[in-house]
Amino acid sequence: MRPISEFFPLLTTPQSVVVTFHQKPDADAMGSGLAMYHFLVQFGHAVSVISPTNWPAFLNWMPGAKSVVDYEMNSEKAQGLLNQASWLFCLDFNVLNRTKKMEPILEQLTCTKILIDHHEQPDTRYFDYGISNTAKSSTAEMVFDFIEASGNLDKINSALAECLYAGVMTDTGSFRFHSTSASVHRMVATLKDLGLDHSQIHENLFDNFLENRFRFFGNVLLHRMEIFYEYNAALITIPQADLIRFNVKTGDTERLVNFPLSIKGIRLAAIIIDRGDERKSSFRSKGGFDVNTFARKYFNGGGHFNAAGGKNSEPLEEVVQKFKMALKENRDLLNS
Ligand code: 5GP
Ligand code: MN
Numbered sequence: 001m002r003p004i005s006e007f008f009p010l011l012t013t014p015q016s017v018v019v020t021f022h023q024k025p026d027a028d029a030m031g032s033g034l035a036m037y038h039f040l041v042q043f044g045h046a047v048s049v050i051s052p053t054n055w056p057a058f059l060n061w062m063p064g065a066k067s068v069v070d071y072e073m074n075s076e077k078a079q080g081l082l083n084q085a086s087w088l089f090c091l092d093f094n095v096l097n098r099t100k101k102m103e104p105i106l107e108q109l110t111c112t113k114i115l116i117d118h119h120e121q122p123d124t125r126y127f128d129y130g131i132s133n134t135a136k137s138s139t140a141e142m143v144f145d146f147i148e149a150s151g152n153l154d155k156i157n158s159a160l161a162e163c164l165y166a167g168v169m170t171d172t173g174s175f176r177f178h179s180t181s182a183s184v185h186r187m188v189a190t191l192k193d194l195g196l197d198h199s200q201i202h203e204n205l206f207d208n209f210l211e212n213r214f215r216f217f218g219n220v221l222l223h224r225m226e227i228f229y230e231y232n233a234a235l236i237t238i239p240q241a242d243l244i245r246f247n248v249k250t251g252d253t254e255r256l257v258n259f260p261l262s263i264k265g266i267r268l269a270a271i272i273i274d275r276g277d278e279r280k281s282s283f284r285s286k287g288g289f290d291v292n293t294f295a296r297k298y299f300n301g302g303g304h305f306n307a308a309g310g311k312n313s314e315p316l317e318e319v320v321q322k323f324k325m326a327l328k329e330n331r332d333l334l335n336s
Helices: 004-012 027-043 075-084 096-107 139-149 158-171 182-193 198-206 211-224 240-245 256-262 291-299 316-329 331-335
Strands: 016-021 046-051 087-091 112-117 129-132 225-228 233-238 268-274 279-285 307-312
Touching: 004 027, 004 112, 004 129, 004 139, 016 027, 016 075, 016 096, 027 046, 027 087, 027 139, 027 158, 046 075, 075 096, 112 139, 139 158, 139 182, 158 182, 158 198, 182 198, 211 225, 211 233, 211 240, 211 256, 225 256, 233 240, 233 256, 233 316, 240 268, 256 268, 256 279, 268 316, 279 291, 279 316, 291 307, 291 316, 307 316, 316 331
Parallel strands: 016 046, 016 087, 087 112, 112 129, 233 268
Antiparallel strands: 225 233, 268 279, 279 307
16 A cells, blocks of 8 residues: 555546445545545545445535435435446455445555545555544544645635534533644644634534433333443343334434443443444453453454444344453453
8 A cells, every 4th residue: 555645646637436335324434524525525526425324314414415426225226336446445444344244345446545544453454545543533634634735725625624523522522522632633623724614513413313322222221221330331232123113213222322431430331233244343441451452352343442333244143242342351460
Protein backbone atom coordinates (compact mmCIF):
# COMPACT_ATOMS: atom_id res chain seq x y z
CA MET A 1 0.00 0.00 0.00
CA ARG A 2 1.52 3.29 -1.10
CA PRO A 3 1.14 6.39 1.08
CA ILE A 4 -2.00 8.38 0.47
CA SER A 5 0.03 11.50 -0.39
CA GLU A 6 1.17 9.74 -3.62
CA PHE A 7 -2.49 9.66 -4.65
CA PHE A 8 -3.02 13.44 -4.41
CA PRO A 9 -1.66 14.29 -7.92
CA LEU A 10 -4.22 11.91 -9.47
CA LEU A 11 -7.20 13.80 -8.00
CA THR A 12 -7.51 16.26 -10.86
CA THR A 13 -8.09 13.67 -13.63
CA PRO A 14 -11.81 12.77 -13.76
CA GLN A 15 -12.61 9.07 -13.15
CA SER A 16 -15.51 6.77 -12.40
CA VAL A 17 -15.40 6.35 -8.65
CA VAL A 18 -17.17 4.17 -6.09
CA VAL A 19 -17.03 5.05 -2.41
CA THR A 20 -17.97 2.33 0.08
CA PHE A 21 -17.78 1.62 3.82
CA HIS A 22 -18.68 -1.11 6.32
CA GLN A 23 -22.04 -2.88 6.49
CA LYS A 24 -24.74 -1.39 8.73
CA PRO A 25 -22.94 1.96 8.46
CA ASP A 26 -22.86 4.29 11.44
CA ALA A 27 -22.59 8.08 11.19
CA ASP A 28 -18.80 7.88 10.73
CA ALA A 29 -18.99 5.40 7.85
CA MET A 30 -21.86 7.18 6.10
CA GLY A 31 -20.54 10.65 7.01
CA SER A 32 -17.00 10.04 5.76
CA GLY A 33 -18.34 8.31 2.63
CA LEU A 34 -20.68 11.16 1.73
CA ALA A 35 -18.01 13.76 2.61
CA MET A 36 -15.68 12.03 0.14
CA TYR A 37 -18.50 12.13 -2.41
CA HIS A 38 -19.03 15.89 -1.93
CA PHE A 39 -15.27 16.40 -2.25
CA LEU A 40 -14.62 14.29 -5.35
CA VAL A 41 -17.55 15.57 -7.43
CA GLN A 42 -15.93 19.02 -7.34
CA PHE A 43 -13.10 17.66 -9.53
CA GLY A 44 -15.55 16.36 -12.16
CA HIS A 45 -15.39 12.71 -11.05
CA ALA A 46 -18.50 10.53 -11.57
CA VAL A 47 -18.98 9.34 -7.99
CA SER A 48 -21.35 6.69 -6.60
CA VAL A 49 -21.70 5.72 -2.95
CA ILE A 50 -22.55 2.08 -2.24
CA SER A 51 -23.53 0.80 1.20
CA PRO A 52 -23.16 -2.99 1.67
CA THR A 53 -26.48 -3.06 3.59
CA ASN A 54 -29.24 -0.73 4.72
CA TRP A 55 -28.57 1.96 7.32
CA PRO A 56 -30.39 3.59 10.26
CA ALA A 57 -33.15 6.03 9.33
CA PHE A 58 -31.51 8.68 11.53
CA LEU A 59 -28.79 9.03 8.85
CA ASN A 60 -31.22 9.92 6.08
CA TRP A 61 -30.90 13.68 6.71
CA MET A 62 -27.27 13.60 5.53
CA PRO A 63 -26.76 15.54 2.29
CA GLY A 64 -26.49 12.92 -0.47
CA ALA A 65 -27.95 10.02 1.57
CA LYS A 66 -30.84 9.61 -0.87
CA SER A 67 -28.47 8.70 -3.69
CA VAL A 68 -26.63 5.98 -1.73
CA VAL A 69 -27.11 2.55 -3.32
CA ASP A 70 -27.99 -0.25 -0.89
CA TYR A 71 -26.13 -3.30 -2.23
CA GLU A 72 -28.59 -5.80 -0.75
CA MET A 73 -31.60 -3.96 -2.19
CA ASN A 74 -30.09 -3.13 -5.57
CA SER A 75 -27.19 -5.49 -6.19
CA GLU A 76 -27.35 -5.43 -9.99
CA LYS A 77 -27.01 -1.65 -10.13
CA ALA A 78 -24.25 -1.75 -7.51
CA GLN A 79 -22.33 -4.47 -9.37
CA GLY A 80 -22.55 -2.44 -12.59
CA LEU A 81 -21.12 0.61 -10.82
CA LEU A 82 -18.34 -1.45 -9.23
CA ASN A 83 -17.38 -3.06 -12.54
CA GLN A 84 -17.13 0.35 -14.25
CA ALA A 85 -15.15 2.03 -11.45
CA SER A 86 -11.53 2.98 -11.94
CA TRP A 87 -11.18 3.95 -8.26
CA LEU A 88 -12.67 2.31 -5.18
CA PHE A 89 -12.50 4.26 -1.93
CA CYS A 90 -12.84 2.01 1.15
CA LEU A 91 -13.67 4.07 4.23
CA ASP A 92 -14.06 3.13 7.89
CA PHE A 93 -13.20 -0.58 7.44
CA ASN A 94 -10.04 -2.46 6.56
CA VAL A 95 -10.98 -6.12 6.08
CA LEU A 96 -13.22 -7.11 3.19
CA ASN A 97 -15.58 -9.27 5.27
CA ARG A 98 -16.93 -6.02 6.77
CA THR A 99 -18.73 -5.53 3.45
CA LYS A 100 -20.83 -8.70 3.93
CA LYS A 101 -22.23 -9.89 0.55
CA MET A 102 -20.05 -7.43 -1.39
CA GLU A 103 -16.88 -9.23 -0.26
CA PRO A 104 -16.59 -11.66 -3.24
CA ILE A 105 -17.23 -8.80 -5.70
CA LEU A 106 -14.59 -6.56 -4.13
CA GLU A 107 -12.11 -9.46 -4.01
CA GLN A 108 -12.02 -9.74 -7.80
CA LEU A 109 -11.98 -6.01 -8.66
CA THR A 110 -8.85 -4.89 -10.44
CA CYS A 111 -9.31 -1.10 -10.18
CA THR A 112 -7.25 1.21 -7.97
CA LYS A 113 -8.26 0.79 -4.31
CA ILE A 114 -7.76 3.48 -1.72
CA LEU A 115 -8.05 2.88 2.04
CA ILE A 116 -8.81 5.53 4.66
CA ASP A 117 -9.44 3.92 8.05
CA HIS A 118 -8.72 3.94 11.77
CA HIS A 119 -9.39 0.31 12.80
CA GLU A 120 -6.76 -2.12 14.12
CA GLN A 121 -4.92 -4.67 11.93
CA PRO A 122 -5.66 -3.58 8.34
CA ASP A 123 -5.44 -6.07 5.47
CA THR A 124 -3.15 -3.72 3.51
CA ARG A 125 -2.41 -6.26 0.71
CA TYR A 126 -5.71 -5.37 -0.95
CA PHE A 127 -5.14 -1.62 -1.22
CA ASP A 128 -2.99 0.36 -3.71
CA TYR A 129 -2.92 3.63 -1.77
CA GLY A 130 -4.04 4.46 1.68
CA ILE A 131 -3.72 5.52 5.23
CA SER A 132 -4.47 3.47 8.32
CA ASN A 133 -4.08 5.27 11.64
CA THR A 134 -5.58 3.74 14.78
CA ALA A 135 -4.81 6.89 16.76
CA LYS A 136 -7.34 8.88 14.76
CA SER A 137 -10.74 9.60 16.33
CA SER A 138 -12.76 8.82 13.24
CA THR A 139 -12.58 8.23 9.52
CA ALA A 140 -14.29 11.61 9.16
CA GLU A 141 -11.24 13.24 10.77
CA MET A 142 -9.02 11.34 8.32
CA VAL A 143 -11.09 12.53 5.34
CA PHE A 144 -10.68 16.07 6.67
CA ASP A 145 -6.90 15.48 6.90
CA PHE A 146 -6.93 14.08 3.33
CA ILE A 147 -8.67 17.22 2.06
CA GLU A 148 -6.36 19.52 4.01
CA ALA A 149 -3.11 17.70 3.12
CA SER A 150 -4.02 17.69 -0.57
CA GLY A 151 -4.38 21.48 -0.38
CA ASN A 152 -8.15 21.58 -0.87
CA LEU A 153 -9.63 23.07 2.32
CA ASP A 154 -11.46 25.57 0.11
CA LYS A 155 -13.60 22.67 -1.20
CA ILE A 156 -15.31 22.13 2.16
CA ASN A 157 -18.86 23.32 1.54
CA SER A 158 -21.73 23.11 4.02
CA ALA A 159 -22.88 19.63 2.88
CA LEU A 160 -19.35 18.29 3.28
CA ALA A 161 -18.93 19.98 6.68
CA GLU A 162 -22.19 18.46 8.00
CA CYS A 163 -21.14 14.95 6.97
CA LEU A 164 -17.69 15.33 8.55
CA TYR A 165 -19.10 16.72 11.79
CA ALA A 166 -21.61 13.86 12.12
CA GLY A 167 -18.77 11.33 11.80
CA VAL A 168 -16.30 12.92 14.17
CA MET A 169 -18.89 13.83 16.80
CA THR A 170 -20.40 10.33 17.02
CA ASP A 171 -17.11 8.39 16.84
CA THR A 172 -15.68 10.47 19.70
CA GLY A 173 -18.79 9.84 21.85
CA SER A 174 -19.65 13.55 21.56
CA PHE A 175 -15.98 14.55 22.09
CA ARG A 176 -15.58 12.35 25.17
CA PHE A 177 -13.23 9.48 24.24
CA HIS A 178 -9.42 9.63 24.56
CA SER A 179 -9.12 9.89 20.79
CA THR A 180 -10.58 13.43 21.00
CA SER A 181 -7.30 15.22 20.33
CA ALA A 182 -6.56 18.90 19.95
CA SER A 183 -6.62 18.36 16.19
CA VAL A 184 -10.22 17.11 16.45
CA HIS A 185 -11.18 20.38 18.11
CA ARG A 186 -9.18 22.37 15.53
CA MET A 187 -11.04 20.54 12.76
CA VAL A 188 -14.40 21.37 14.37
CA ALA A 189 -13.31 24.99 14.76
CA THR A 190 -12.56 25.10 11.02
CA LEU A 191 -16.02 23.66 10.28
CA LYS A 192 -17.62 26.23 12.62
CA ASP A 193 -15.75 29.03 10.85
CA LEU A 194 -17.40 27.80 7.64
CA GLY A 195 -20.84 28.27 9.24
CA LEU A 196 -21.64 24.75 10.51
CA ASP A 197 -24.83 24.54 12.63
CA HIS A 198 -23.64 21.78 14.98
CA SER A 199 -26.68 21.67 17.28
CA GLN A 200 -28.96 20.85 14.36
CA ILE A 201 -26.79 17.80 13.65
CA HIS A 202 -27.05 16.57 17.25
CA GLU A 203 -30.82 16.93 16.96
CA ASN A 204 -30.90 15.07 13.62
CA LEU A 205 -28.91 12.18 15.05
CA PHE A 206 -30.18 11.88 18.61
CA ASP A 207 -33.71 13.30 18.73
CA ASN A 208 -35.35 11.45 15.88
CA PHE A 209 -36.31 8.10 17.39
CA LEU A 210 -39.75 6.57 17.77
CA GLU A 211 -41.35 5.75 21.11
CA ASN A 212 -40.93 2.00 20.59
CA ARG A 213 -37.14 2.31 20.89
CA PHE A 214 -37.44 3.58 24.46
CA ARG A 215 -40.03 0.95 25.43
CA PHE A 216 -37.54 -1.60 24.07
CA PHE A 217 -34.71 -0.04 26.12
CA GLY A 218 -36.92 -0.21 29.24
CA ASN A 219 -37.47 -3.93 28.69
CA VAL A 220 -33.77 -4.51 28.04
CA LEU A 221 -32.61 -2.75 31.21
CA LEU A 222 -35.21 -4.56 33.32
CA HIS A 223 -35.01 -8.08 31.87
CA ARG A 224 -32.06 -8.53 29.52
CA MET A 225 -29.05 -7.10 31.37
CA GLU A 226 -26.82 -9.28 33.58
CA ILE A 227 -24.11 -7.80 35.77
CA PHE A 228 -21.03 -9.86 36.67
CA TYR A 229 -19.46 -7.82 39.48
CA GLU A 230 -16.72 -10.43 40.00
CA TYR A 231 -15.47 -9.61 36.47
CA ASN A 232 -16.44 -5.89 36.42
CA ALA A 233 -18.50 -6.81 33.37
CA ALA A 234 -22.04 -6.69 32.05
CA LEU A 235 -23.92 -8.47 29.28
CA ILE A 236 -27.10 -7.56 27.43
CA THR A 237 -28.69 -10.44 25.49
CA ILE A 238 -31.42 -9.70 22.94
CA PRO A 239 -33.44 -12.61 21.55
CA GLN A 240 -34.93 -12.19 18.10
CA ALA A 241 -38.45 -12.22 19.61
CA ASP A 242 -37.71 -8.87 21.33
CA LEU A 243 -36.73 -7.28 18.00
CA ILE A 244 -40.07 -8.35 16.56
CA ARG A 245 -42.15 -7.44 19.64
CA PHE A 246 -40.78 -3.89 19.82
CA ASN A 247 -40.49 -3.42 16.04
CA VAL A 248 -36.75 -2.72 16.39
CA LYS A 249 -35.18 -1.32 13.20
CA THR A 250 -31.58 -0.91 12.03
CA GLY A 251 -29.90 1.65 14.29
CA ASP A 252 -32.35 1.31 17.19
CA THR A 253 -29.84 -0.77 19.19
CA GLU A 254 -26.96 1.66 18.61
CA ARG A 255 -25.42 2.98 21.87
CA LEU A 256 -27.45 0.52 24.01
CA VAL A 257 -24.19 -1.27 24.89
CA ASN A 258 -22.95 1.90 26.61
CA PHE A 259 -25.61 1.85 29.34
CA PRO A 260 -23.96 -0.73 31.65
CA LEU A 261 -20.64 1.14 31.39
CA SER A 262 -22.23 3.91 33.47
CA ILE A 263 -22.63 1.50 36.40
CA LYS A 264 -19.92 2.09 38.99
CA GLY A 265 -17.08 -0.40 38.60
CA ILE A 266 -18.15 -1.85 35.22
CA ARG A 267 -15.25 -1.85 32.78
CA LEU A 268 -16.48 -4.24 30.08
CA ALA A 269 -19.95 -4.09 28.54
CA ALA A 270 -21.21 -6.46 25.87
CA ILE A 271 -24.38 -6.89 23.88
CA ILE A 272 -25.30 -9.96 21.85
CA ILE A 273 -28.23 -9.59 19.47
CA ASP A 274 -29.90 -12.45 17.65
CA ARG A 275 -30.52 -10.91 14.23
CA GLY A 276 -31.73 -14.19 12.77
CA ASP A 277 -29.07 -14.61 10.07
CA GLU A 278 -26.26 -14.04 12.62
CA ARG A 279 -25.56 -13.25 16.27
CA LYS A 280 -24.12 -9.70 16.27
CA SER A 281 -22.03 -8.66 19.26
CA SER A 282 -20.66 -5.32 20.43
CA PHE A 283 -18.09 -4.70 23.13
CA ARG A 284 -17.12 -1.52 24.95
CA SER A 285 -14.49 -1.11 27.65
CA LYS A 286 -13.04 1.53 29.89
CA GLY A 287 -9.33 1.72 30.59
CA GLY A 288 -6.90 -1.12 29.93
CA PHE A 289 -9.11 -3.99 28.72
CA ASP A 290 -8.55 -4.53 24.98
CA VAL A 291 -11.87 -5.44 23.32
CA ASN A 292 -10.32 -5.57 19.83
CA THR A 293 -8.30 -8.62 20.92
CA PHE A 294 -11.30 -10.01 22.83
CA ALA A 295 -13.63 -9.68 19.80
CA ARG A 296 -11.04 -11.23 17.49
CA LYS A 297 -10.34 -14.18 19.78
CA TYR A 298 -13.90 -15.24 20.60
CA PHE A 299 -16.33 -13.50 18.25
CA ASN A 300 -14.78 -13.39 14.71
CA GLY A 301 -14.59 -9.63 15.01
CA GLY A 302 -12.37 -6.70 15.77
CA GLY A 303 -12.42 -2.92 15.88
CA HIS A 304 -10.68 -0.61 18.33
CA PHE A 305 -9.05 -1.04 21.75
CA ASN A 306 -12.13 0.24 23.64
CA ALA A 307 -14.90 -0.44 21.07
CA ALA A 308 -15.22 -3.55 18.96
CA GLY A 309 -17.77 -5.91 17.49
CA GLY A 310 -18.16 -9.37 16.06
CA LYS A 311 -20.52 -11.93 14.66
CA ASN A 312 -21.19 -15.64 15.22
CA SER A 313 -23.23 -18.25 13.39
CA GLU A 314 -23.91 -20.40 16.50
CA PRO A 315 -27.27 -20.16 18.34
CA LEU A 316 -27.71 -17.29 20.80
CA GLU A 317 -27.38 -19.47 23.91
CA GLU A 318 -24.01 -20.84 22.70
CA VAL A 319 -22.66 -17.34 22.03
CA VAL A 320 -23.76 -16.28 25.53
CA GLN A 321 -21.97 -19.31 27.01
CA LYS A 322 -18.89 -18.42 25.00
CA PHE A 323 -18.97 -14.90 26.48
CA LYS A 324 -19.26 -16.28 30.03
CA MET A 325 -16.37 -18.67 29.39
CA ALA A 326 -14.34 -15.77 27.97
CA LEU A 327 -15.01 -13.76 31.14
CA LYS A 328 -13.50 -16.60 33.20
CA GLU A 329 -10.47 -16.82 30.93
CA ASN A 330 -9.94 -13.06 31.20
CA ARG A 331 -10.60 -12.77 34.95
CA ASP A 332 -7.12 -11.39 35.73
CA LEU A 333 -7.18 -8.78 32.96
CA LEU A 334 -10.68 -7.68 33.97
CA ASN A 335 -9.62 -7.29 37.59
CA SER A 336 -6.31 -5.54 37.00
P1 5GP B 1 -20.20 -1.74 16.83
O1 5GP B 1 -20.14 -2.49 18.12
O2 5GP B 1 -20.72 -0.35 17.04
O3 5GP B 1 -20.85 -2.51 15.74
O4 5GP B 1 -18.69 -1.59 16.36
C1 5GP B 1 -17.68 -1.11 17.19
C2 5GP B 1 -16.42 -0.98 16.38
O5 5GP B 1 -15.95 -2.27 16.00
C3 5GP B 1 -16.64 -0.21 15.09
O6 5GP B 1 -15.50 0.58 14.85
C4 5GP B 1 -16.80 -1.28 14.06
O7 5GP B 1 -16.37 -0.85 12.79
C5 5GP B 1 -15.96 -2.42 14.59
N1 5GP B 1 -16.58 -3.72 14.31
C6 5GP B 1 -17.86 -4.08 14.57
N2 5GP B 1 -18.11 -5.34 14.18
C7 5GP B 1 -16.96 -5.81 13.63
C8 5GP B 1 -16.58 -7.07 13.02
O8 5GP B 1 -17.36 -8.03 12.90
N3 5GP B 1 -15.29 -7.15 12.57
C9 5GP B 1 -14.40 -6.11 12.69
N4 5GP B 1 -13.16 -6.29 12.23
N5 5GP B 1 -14.73 -4.94 13.25
C10 5GP B 1 -15.98 -4.77 13.72
MN1 MN C 1 -15.21 5.02 12.50
